[in-house]
Amino acid sequence: MKLLKAQSPLIRKVMYSGVIRFLSVAATFGYFLTAARATSSVEFGLFSVAYVTASILSYCATGGQHVTVLRFWPSVDEIHGRNVAAQVLKRTFLICIATCITVSAAFASLAVLPPLSPLYGGSVRYIFVIATLIFLLGISEYLACALRAQGYLWIALFPRDVLWRVASSILFLTTPQKLDASGMIIMTSAVLAAVIAPQIAYLTYRIVSTAKEDLPAEDALAMRRGSLAFWGGATAAPVIEQSATLVISALLGPAAAAAYFSADRLAKLMLVARVGIDQVVGPQISRAYKAQRKDELRSIVYAASVAGGASGLTAFVAAVFFGKTALSVFNPDFASAYAVLLILCFGQLINTMMGSNAVLLNMTGSERALLALRAVFGVTLVVGVYCLTRGWGDIGAAFMSSAVLISWNIAASYVCGKRLGILPWYVVKIKSILDRIAGASR
Helix, strand or coil, rough: HHHHHHHHHHHHHHHHHHHHHHHHHHHHHHHHHHHHHHHHHHHHHHHHHHHHHHHHHHHHHHHCCHHHHHHHHHHHHHHCCHHCCCCCCCCHHHHHHHHHHHHHHHHHHHCCCCCCCCHHHHCHHHHHHHHHHHHHHHHHHHHHHHHCCCCCCHHHHHHHHHHHHHHHHHHHHHCCCCCCCHHHHHHHEEEEHHHHHHHHHHHHHHHCCCCCCCCCCHHHHHHHHHHHHHHHHHHHHHHHHHHHHHHHHHHHHHHHHHHHHHHHHCCCCCCHHHHHHHHHHHHHHHHHHHHHHHHHHHHHHHHHHHHHHHHHHHHHHHHHHHHHHHHHHCCCCHHHHHHHHHHHHHHHHHHHHHHCCCHHHHCCCCCCHHHHHHEEEEEHHHHHHHHHHHHHHHHHHHHHHHHHHHHHHHHHHEEEEEEEECCCHHHHHHHHHHHHHHHHHC
């Protein structure tokens, strides 16, 4: 009760974010369901590979600036005020635009080459369509984080998490003929561009209308030093989360990738509450850490862990009873991936219980440690999924994905405990129980 009372303002914000996340779940489910129904299983497999590619590279395309603005805007605003904080927006936005263009162009140049082009159906046009989506998703991610950092949850998250998915789904449903993967990505890109245009206009207005005050040298230096680690961490995270679909597509074909992708998307619905919590606590952690309010920082982390774990357990039970039915809704053939779904859901259950480890490390100056962890586990995942998929198919890929996800969370919690003296609430309770058992046995 004390924990909940101490963090009642945070909990209110989490509830607002939770509403958006609930809507996002429905919109995401509808988006992928209408995409699967609007085309064949093979085309949906190609669509899945394109979507995963764009998702992974869009985080790389931000240049880490989405994390940089989330980390530094609240702390600079806390100490130096709104005019100085506007320089954080200006610098990070311009860098993000440049890196989004660079990464999108690099993908288009490399994906047309023989080793990669078969993954995308060998179509140069399709590859350039995916490159456009990479650029738009990267800009969208930055805009959401920049607006979140300033406390504008609704205008930050509703367009990115809900609006473009709903609008794209409507287009998929109302198109009379069967769609191919390229057509669905084009529709998605057009809708996303329209949705983020007002956000770009609003953020630009905030930058140009604020009186210019120079960013302190120490903050500018910290931003430069942190950006590379943020960039690497932002790139490694989606590799850990989504690369298995690409490996399965390369080894087993697009139809198998479509089934695995559907199971993976359903498993990630368990993160709805955790993601919503992370979206709220990031700026809160940054402010508390900058002001050296450690008790408040620990309270925030505990509340995030408790809420995330409770929601994850509820979602896991739902997956056990209704998972096969949910897979069948996408395509009756996908019901065979039920075992894959349960394995992936178990990994996500542990993930939700371990709390906001990545956010805590990023917001407290430990981004290099986070990058090292993600690099090690990212490489381990790709190699492990490749090896186990060759031997055990999609079951092997799911097992390796969950094993790496759990191991990464344990390692990240250990680093948080060593550097900050803060552990997830569930880990603290388990450690307390074990200490009592050990004391009683003496």
